[in-house]
Amino acid sequence: MSTTKTFEFEPASFIPFRDKEAIARARAIRREDITHHSNPDYRIRVLPDAEIFLNRLNDTVSRIRESADSGKPFVMILPNPSPGYAKIAARLNAEKISCHHVHTFIMDEYADQDGRIAPESWEFGFGHAFKKFFIANIDPSLRMPEKQVHILTDENVGHYSQMIADLGGADIIYIGPGWTGHMAFVDPDAPEFAASSLEEWKTFGTRVCTLSPLTIAQNSLHGCFGSSGDLTAVPPKAATIGPADVLAAKHRIATHAITVGGSFHSWQRLTTRLCLHGPVTPLVPESVLQTTRSDVFVSETAAANIETRWDLGY
Numbered sequence: 516m517s518t519t520k521t522f523e524f525e526p527a528s529f530i531p532f533r534d535k536e537a538i539a540r541a542r543a544i545r546r547e548d549i550t551h552h553s554n555p556d557y558r559i560r561v562l563p564d565a566e567i568f569l570n571r572l573n574d575t576v577s578r579i580r581e582s583a584d585s586g587k588p589f590v591m592i593l594p595n596p597s598p599g600y601a602k603i604a605a606r607l608n609a610e611k612i613s614c615h616h617v618h619t620f621i622m623d624e625y626a627d628q629d630g631r632i633a634p635e636s637w638e639f640g641f642g643h644a645f646k647k648f649f650i651a652n653i654d655p656s657l658r659m660p661e662k663q664v665h666i667l668t669d670e671n672v673g674h675y676s677q678m679i680a681d682l683g684g685a686d687i688i689y690i691g692p693g694w695t696g697h698m699a700f701v702d703p704d705a706p707e708f709a710a711s712s713l714e715e716w717k718t719f720g721t722r723v724c725t726l727s728p729l730t731i732a733q734n735s736l737h738g739c740f741g742s743s744g745d746l747t748a749v750p751p752k753a754a755t756i757g758p759a760d761v762l763a764a765k766h767r768i769a770t771h772a773i774t775v776g777g778s779f780h781s782w783q784r785l786t787t788r789l790c791l792h793g794p795v796t797p798l799v800p801e802s803v804l805q806t807t808r809s810d811v812f813v814s815e816t817a818a819a820n821i822e823t824r825w826d827l828g829y
Contacts, residue, residue, distance in 0.1 A: 526538075529704075529728060529729075530729075531695055531696075531702075531703035531704045531727070531798050531799075532695075532696065532703065532789065532793075532796070532798040532799050534794065537789070537793050537794055538785070538789070538793075540792075540793075541785060541788035541789045541792060541793050542785060542788065542821050543821075544788045544792060545820055546561070546815075546818045546819060546820055549561065549787075549788070549791065549792075549813060549818050550813075552791065552792070552805070554805060554806065556807070556808040556809070557804065557805050557806075557807065557808070557809055557811070558809070558810050558811065559791060559811045559813060560810070560811070560812055560813070561812075561813045561814070561815060561818045562812055562813070562814060562815070563814070563815055564772065564774075564814045564815055564816050567770060567772040567812060567814050568599055568602075570812055571689065571768075571770060571812075572599075572602055572603050572606060574768060575591075575603050575689075576603060576606045576607060576610070576612065578591075578686070578687055579607065579612055579614060579617060580610070580612045582616060582617070582686070583612055583613050583614075583615075583616060586616070587616065588616050588617075588618060588682065588683075589616055589617050589618070589686050590617075590618045590620070590679065590682045590683065590684065590685045590686050590687075591617065591618070591619050591620070591685065591686065591687055591688075591689075592620045592621075592622050592679070592685045592687070592688040592689070592690075592756065592760065592761075592764065593619055593620070593621055593622065593645070593649075593688075593689055594621075594622055594623075594689055594690060594691065594699075595623075595641060595644075596621065596641055596644040596645035596647075596648050596649055597644075597648065598648050599648075600645070600648040600649035600652070601648050601649070601652045603649065604648075604649055604650075604652035604653045605652065607653055607654075607657060608652075608653065608654045608657065611657065612657065613657050614653060614657055614658055614659040615657075615659060615660070616659075617659045617663065618659070618663045618665070618682055619645075619649075619650075619659065619663065619664050619665060620665045620675070620678070620679055620685070620756075621641050621642060621645050621665070621666050621667065622688070622690070622699040622700075622755065622756045623641060623667065623699045623700040623753050623754060623755040623756065624640060624641045624642055624666065624667040624753060624754045624755075625637075625639070625640055625641070625749075625750040625752070625753050625754075626723050626750060626752040626753050626754055627750055627751070627752065628750075628751050628752065630723040630752055631669060632667055632668055632669050632672060632723070632754045633750065634668075635666060635668075638739075639739050639740070639748075641666070641667075642666030642667065642668075644739075645664075645666060646664065646666075650664055665678065667721075667754040667755075672721060672722070672723060672754045673721075675720075675721040675754075675756070676720030676721045676756065676757065676759065676760050677720075679756075679760055679763075680763065684763045684764060684765060685760070685763070685764040685765065686764070686765050686766065687764065687765070687766050687767075687768065688760075688761060688764040688766075688767050688768070689768050689769075689770070690761065690767060690768070690769050690770075690801070690804075691769055691770045691771060691772075691773070691801075692769070692771065692783065692786050692787065692790045692800075692801040693729075693730050693733055693786075694727075694729045694730065694732070694733040694782045694783070694786060695727045695729050695730060695786075695799075695800075696786050696789055696790050696798075696799035696800055696801050696802065697727070697730060697800050697801070698758075698761055698800045698801040698803075698804075699755040699756050699757075699761070700724060700726065700730070700753040700754075700755035701719075701724070701755055701756075701757060701758060701800045702724065702725070702726060702727040702730055702800070703727070703797055703798045703799065703800055704727050705724040705725050705726070705727065706724075706725060707722050707723065707724035707725065708722075708724060708757070708758075708797070710797060713795065713796065713797060713803075716758055716797040717758045717759060717762060717803065718758075718759050719757040719758055719759055720756070720757040720759045720760055721754065721755065721756050721757055721760065722754070722755070722757060723752055723753065723754045723755075724752065724753060724754075724755060725751065725752055726749075726750075726751055726752060726753055731746055731749045731751070732744070732746060733782065734749045735748060735749050736775060742776065758797075758800065758803060761803075761804075762803070762807065766808065766809070766810075767804060767807060767808075767809040767810070768809070768810045768811075768812070769790075769801065769804060769809060769810070769811045769812070770811075770812050770813075771783055771786075771787040771790070771791075771811065771812070771813045771814065771817045772812070772813070772814035772816070772817055773817070774814075774816055774817075779816060779819070779824075779827065780827070781816055781817055783817050784816075784817055784819065784821055785821060786799075787813060787817050787818070788821075789802065790802050790804070790805075791805070791811065791813075792805075
């Protein structure tokens, strides 16, 4: 009679975080336990998938409105500008909320193999999309001045972090992890973010860095690149804010809700657990938020238990 033997193997060498015990603990976290954390200022909530973007929309609009009422400048660091930004602009217009006091910074932008940052004219770039979907849709009478709309360029990448700091730091940063656990484009295997310790890594500001193969694979699924796994469509490098810029923000809101084409399939389900409950390490960059005052919103799909699903196949 044959006996069943356990098949043991090491994670592939290209995977940045390879601690098998920590991964097993993360994988085992159940939906009902995912909101529990020892840091009371690190607040995790699970929301229905349909409410995730609405939550972000309401938060953005309310913060701009409240800051307008206070008469104080308001500094925002914003992520990948999807067409959903037009809905935020529509709310600002409908409620006639002035953005004259708002300073916006996009958190990252693609770059070529030589580190040259994509120009604003490139239709797949974040700067282009940010102005197209968000800024251009705000009523001109309410829109912030052009000089307060900041995108990453070859000219400013060297002092982009200082530009944010000169305004007193970001009042809010909206963020979410990539497949590697990256925040913005701070990938764990980028040589430009290599550090001898967590404390050193936390001091790094804006720079151009090399993208992880996993990040390129993830972004090849974006609609702008055809959602077809075209790895050659995604540039190999990017300019990005650094850990220091994220940690210097007065508040952070992280969203975990990415699926593949709106299906149950999600590479983020394990990444979410590592970011929220795994070791705090540069090898899972967004894990550093566990040490801060942050709000995290997780979709029901991302929070779902990780278990075998033979019915789903690929």
